[in-house]
Structures are given as structure tokens and as C-alpha cells.
Amino acid sequence: MKTKNLWVFLAGISTAFAQVPNKAHESVIKEINQKEKQYGVLSKQIWTFAEVGYQEVKSSAILQDQLRKEGFKVQSAVADMPTAFVASFGEGKPVIGILGEFDALPGLSQDSIPIKKSIGGIAGHACGHHLFGVGSLASVVAIKNWLVQSGHKGTIRFYGTPAEEGGSGKVYMVRDGLFKDVDVVLHWHPGDSNSASSSSSLANKSAKFRFKGISSHAAAAPDRGRSALDGVEVMNYAVNMMREHIPSATRIHYVITNGGKAPNVVPDFAEVYYYVRHPSRQYVASIWERVQKAAQGAALATGTTVEEEIIGGVHEILPNDVLSQLMHENLKGIGGMKYTAEELKYAEEISKTQGMGIRELSSVETIEPLANEGLSSASTDVGDVSWAVPTVGLRTATWVPGTPAHSWQAVAAGGTSIGRKGMVIAAKALATTAIDLFQNEKIISEAKAEFEKRRGTDFTYKALVGDRKPALNYRD
Secondary structure (H helix, E strand, O other), X not given: XXXXXXXXXXXXXXXXXXXXXXXXXXXXXXXHHHOHHHHHHHHHHHHHHOOEOOOOXXXXXXXXXXXXXXXXXXXXXXXXXXXXXXXXXXXXXXXXEEEEEOOEEEOOOOXXXXXXXXXXXXXXXXXXXXXXXXXXXXXXXXXXXXXXXXOOOEEEEEEEEOOOOOOOHXXXXXXXXXXXXXXXXXXXXXXXXXXXXXXXXXXXXXXXXXXXXXXXXXXXXXXXXXXXXXXXXXXHHHHHHHHHHOOOOOEEEEEEEEOOOOOOEOOOEEEEEEEEEEOOHHHHHHHHHHHHHHHHHXXXXXXXXXXXXXXXXXXXXXOOHXXXXXXXXXXXXXXXXXXXXXXXXXXXXXXXXXXXXXXXXXXXXXXXXXXXXXXXXXXXXXXXXXXXXXXXXXXXXXXXXXXXXXXXXXXXXXXXXXXXXXXXXXXXXXXXXXXXXHHOHHHHHHHHHHHHHHHOOOOOOOOOOOOOOOOOOOOX
């Protein structure tokens, strides 16, 4: 939505918030600064827990306990997910929601040092969700205290959202109507730079394909067996041949999660886990049908059978320029971070490790220019939220510049003061943006108008996971 009136309004936001000192902003920034060490300890606890999707029992509990202590009313185990929750404070309109995540990624256990070294766990916070959850908590607590002190009307709400990494936790919360009374949703994500640009993401659908065959002795009686692993491999080959004939923006990934137990036994069971991504959920749906046919053809060719279990599915993000401009102005006002001598040494050492990109370490001190209509190459269940309510996010430099997400380097830096500093910047940006929305409901109205125009009058929400219940055991 790039009409003349919109950009005049956006320019007005920029001018207003750049020139007028805001004591409410000063209040929440001061509180977050005072509690930085406390929040650092809390995030490090969740970093240590490193619990995977739908198994974040301790991580969810510690966040809920903290919010209850702060006077929030907490609803636990919402939308059929034991670790999902909603915490609310205040009453009436507007209702501002802030998202929090806390799941880790399997197989990425790592110490908080600049060399690769596992600490013996089964998972690690390679996407920084320990910081995501606590940074969002810090913001809602500061907002709550401002609401109390100022006597301002409105409701601040924290959404504890599990299993973002493939489990699509937010999808079930949207499907159950938990955002139906919310005016605006704010979120953030760890990264290697500071930005609040308005961008979309890739829609995504995932499933596990389980092939069943007939076991037999692989040498003495191979003719009597039907290899389930052959079914998986033929499917993979067919999908790989398909890559040439699908839109170039598509991403398809798979991992064989079970390929048999012994080479001398024809495996009677094998499983492969697939993701399909594209900027449009409609294309995801059409490409998914072809993946399904590849699975069916593979079963037919190998004399096996195949079953499919949908695991996750998310919409692309619906951007909102009005909200992005507001978030950007607040992020600019807060600014980036400056490394201490010790942090700089750490950053220099980890920058030399394999897999790191090339990016100036001093870039953490700056805020990226606002760029609208961009596209992230990742997927997130925030996408489904953004089609239910006007939504905006930001990224902050919780990792050393050049760090790829889902890497041991991300786990490492996220467990240090570098991660904590980035988290605090995000908390301040969320809190100040929420306060602006409470104080100026005209911005909410403009954001909703843009939201309705982008979404279209004929839009009907349909979850890509269909009507299935949450896949609570998808990480087993």
C-alpha cells in the first residue's frame, strides 16, 4: 500500500516522534535498563534449558511464573498446547499483543565460547528464542508498569508461543481465535543486525512421509523384501528432478529421520521429513501436491506403502508499512550497541570460524535504513498472526555480524552479553512502540486501514495445517 496519503501519514509519524520528547518512552527505557542483568539471568536459564518444540516445559513455566509475579492474569495450555499461554494486564481498548518464543533447535548443543564445543545437550538456541521470549517479557512488564503509573486505559498481552521451529504453534492460536480482539501485534527476532524494515517471508508446509515395506535378509533373501528406504530414496530422487520445473523462489528441504537399523536387514520402515517454501502460500499448496505424487509414485515403484502426517504449515507475513515506520523511528531513537573490548575480541575470534559471513563488526552500532516490500528467505508462524491482526516486527544484533541463523555460532553468541544487549534493544523498541499505540490510536486506525487493503475484502483464513491438532510429538 503506497498511496500518497499513506506516505504523508508515515512522514508525519517520523516527524512527530523525532521531535517531541516522550517521558513515557524515558520511563520504560529506564526500567528496562535497570533490570537488564535480571533479564540476562532469565534468558541464560532458558538458553541452558534448550527445550525443543512442544517440550518447553521449564522454559514456559519460568516465563509464566515471572508474569504472574508482575500481576498478569495467565491462561495456561491454550489451543491444545501444554506449553502455550496468554498473559494479560489491564482492561479495555486498545489491546496490544506482544509475541514471545522459547523453543530450541535439535542437534545444536554449544557452549558460549567462540569455538565449536558441545555442552552435551540434545538441542541449542540457534535461533535465539531464549532471548525472544525474555525480551518480549521485559517489554510487557515495562508497559504494564507505565499503564499503572499513568492511569492510561488499555490492555497489554503477552503470547507465549511454543514450537515456532516447525511446529507452527501460533497457527493453532490463530485458528482458535486467540487474537480476535487484538488491535496490533508486535514481535521481534534475534539476528546479526538492527532493522525494522517492512518485509514478508516464505510460506511453508511440512510433513513426515512414512514408508512401510517387508523386511528380509539383505543377502540371503533380498527378493523377498521390499525396502522402505528404497521408497524414501526414490521419492527424494523424484523431488530433486522436480526442482528444475518449479518457480525459482521455491525452497525444498528434507532429512531422512529413519532409514533402517542394520545394512543386512531390508528395512521395513523408513521416514523422511519434508519442507516446501515459497513467497506465496498458494504456490506452496500446488507444489505440495506434486511432492505428494512423488511419494505415491515412489511407493508404487518400490512395492511399499506410504503415509503422510502434516507437521506444520504457515502463511507468508503480511507487511504493514504504517507500523514498520513507527517501529523504525523508535529503533533509531534507541540506537544500536557498542562492543566492550572483551566482546570485540570474542566477535573477532568467532568471525574467523567456518560458515561465518563477511560483515563489519561495527555495524551493530547502527540501525539499517528502512526498506519496504522486502522478502525474508525464512518462514515463521508469525505469518498467520499477520493475516489476523496488523503486525510488525524488528530484528536486533544479538549475534556477531555475519552469523547465520541455525548455527553453533548463533547459539554461542546468544549465551553471552552480546545476546543480552541485543535483547534489551529489542525490549525497548517494543515497549516504546506499544506506548505510542496506546497514546495515539490514530496510528492503529491507519494500520488497520492498510491491513484491510492488503488483505482484501474476500480473504478467508484457512490454516495450511488443516484441522489437525498440534503435532505435540514432532520432535520425538
